[in-house]
Amino acid sequence: MNITVKNLTRYYGPVLAVDNISFEVRHGEILGFLGPNGAGKTTTMKVITSYLAPNKGQILVGDIDVEESPDIARRHIGYLPENNPLYQDMFVVDFLRYMAQLADVPAEKISKRINEMIDVCGLQEVKHKRIAHLSKGYQQRVGLAQALIHDPEILILDEPTTGLDPRQIIEIRELIKQIGKEKTVLLSSHILAEVEATCDRVVIINKGKIIADGTSSDLRSQLFQGQHYRIQIANKKLDEVETRIKHLPNMINYKVIDPGQNILSLQGKTDTDFARDIFNFAVQEGWVLTLLSPEQTKLEDIFIQLTSEN
Amino acid sequence: MNKIMTIARKELNTFLDSLSGYIILVLFLGITGFFTWLSANNIIFIGQADLLPFFSVTFWTLFFFVPALTMRSFAEESHTGTMEILLTHPVSFTDVVLGKFMGDFLLILIALAFTLVYYITVALIGTIDHGATVSGYLGLIFISMAYVSIGIYASSLTRNQIIAFLIAIGIGIFFQFIFGILASVSSGALSGIFDFLSFNYHYQNFARGVIELKSVLYLLTITTLALSLSVLNLYSRRYK
Numbered sequence: 001m002n003i004t005v006k007n008l009t010r011y012y013g014p015v016l017a018v019d020n021i022s023f024e025v026r027h028g029e030i031l032g033f034l035g036p037n038g039a040g041k042t043t044t045m046k047v048i049t050s051y052l053a054p055n056k057g058q059i060l061v062g063d064i065d066v067e068e069s070p071d072i073a074r075r076h077i078g079y080l081p082e083n084n085p086l087y088q089d090m091f092v093v094d095f096l097r098y099m100a101q102l103a104d105v106p107a108e109k110i111s112k113r114i115n116e117m118i119d120v121c122g123l124q125e126v127k128h129k130r131i132a133h134l135s136k137g138y139q140q141r142v143g144l145a146q147a148l149i150h151d152p153e154i155l156i157l158d159e160p161t162t163g164l165d166p167r168q169i170i171e172i173r174e175l176i177k178q179i180g181k182e183k184t185v186l187l188s189s190h191i192l193a194e195v196e197a198t199c200d201r202v203v204i205i206n207k208g209k210i211i212a213d214g215t216s217s218d219l220r221s222q223l224f225q226g227q228h229y230r231i232q233i234a235n236k237k238l239d240e241v242e243t244r245i246k247h248l249p250n251m252i253n254y255k256v257i258d259p260g261q262n263i264l265s266l267q268g269k270t271d272t273d274f275a276r277d278i279f280n281f282a283v284q285e286g287w288v289l290t291l292l293s294p295e296q297t298k299l300e301d302i303f304i305q306l307t308s309e310n
Numbered sequence: 311m312n313k314i315m316t317i318a319r320k321e322l323n324t325f326l327d328s329l330s331g332y333i334i335l336v337l338f339l340g341i342t343g344f345f346t347w348l349s350a351n352n353i354i355f356i357g358q359a360d361l362l363p364f365f366s367v368t369f370w371t372l373f374f375f376v377p378a379l380t381m382r383s384f385a386e387e388s389h390t391g392t393m394e395i396l397l398t399h400p401v402s403f404t405d406v407v408l409g410k411f412m413g414d415f416l417l418i419l420i421a422l423a424f425t426l427v428y429y430i431t432v433a434l435i436g437t438i439d440h441g442a443t444v445s446g447y448l449g450l451i452f453i454s455m456a457y458v459s460i461g462i463y464a465s466s467l468t469r470n471q472i473i474a475f476l477i478a479i480g481i482g483i484f485f486q487f488i489f490g491i492l493a494s495v496s497s498g499a500l501s502g503i504f505d506f507l508s509f510n511y512h513y514q515n516f517a518r519g520v521i522e523l524k525s526v527l528y529l530l531t532i533t534t535l536a537l538s539l540s541v542l543n544l545y546s547r548r549y550k
Contacts, residue, residue: 049398051394051397053549070400071400079394081395087390099399102401103400
């Protein structure tokens, strides 16, 4: 079941939150919805889940128009809203039962589904506790269990790892990846590493508009051609290094990262032996090279570049 | 219907599972009990085996007590954000509103059921007018329905429970006595209209043992109106 967003526009009063965006999430795909805070991610998700009505445009869940038949569409959607709101004074099991009943899970299957969710989301130890007494990590799992209880084909997760510690973040990501194999997942985040680690494809949104759409390696090769290395020269002054470095073979450009430490970032041509060139050049110049490492997390730069351009 | 009962059960359990629910119940029984049995105009003082003091006190107690119960229904869900998980499930807005209504109304029925002890006690002391008691309770039930729906409407307007409480009281005060006062200071047809709008006018009939169709219809109309406005409010929230 695909999610199709067509020409969606949404205002909050006079403020334009989402400006005529279109994209598609395919079955078996985890799509990362990336953008700075206030870019329109949450609004888009609220419209997809039919919590908010669109001003213009259409949302299709499979062949179902969300505005025309919200009740049918909602049966196929599992939703984890931003900040994971839960009924704090309910017990985990009671809460999941309530959610299952609301989601039209047949009465005879409810207990079985609850047990499955407790297994999948690792809630065995806390199932008889009040939600208010759970740690944030466990609450997040309860939120996921709630979104999954009716075995929806579509999963909408609004910043699912906010406020978790690093270990919990990894656990939740693994869980999402595992679940995402058989479902259509739309996951929003303003954390790039998260999207890179979890998602098959990325849509970057800023000020209500889509500014990039593709796999993370697509985006990287589109916007950041070449190879990138970070170097540090220990025995020379920065201006000496800067006057000589222009003669480095195969280099496209360079950037000073840390003037005090003599750390530079070098961009080299694709399909060359650029690392070897750097090393040989340093030897030839008599530079003591104390750092030579490839730069990988380029999505961050793409993100900053794209979101600051507009 | 299923969904309405699911939501109603959850609402009721939330009350019965929390201290605040019991505090409100105890306060309700405490106040009605005190004025029925211990205050100056109590049942024993008037020397008749009837429940008129109880009915007049409970009428006033409900006016404060119902908004205290209903204030959380939507306001809390808006405040904590659970509204979003509730309304993105396959439930209609009508189901949600009716579910909340049923949950709160059932709690009031439970509270009223406890006061049957007063009735039994009085019935043991002397001969009581059973018919008037039944109609008095019916009056309380219809008044409660009207106040619960007004309270739920008030709660759907805001995310702050205190404000929801005050709005409900603010609307209720018209039915509780402003219309009554307006009736007494105006004359002719106008006075009649204000009298009809005031809950007290209808309630007095019930308490005396007179069940009038127009009273039942009036209170049910107020209930339906307030519940419909709540549903409408949930609709309009999608366009905000």
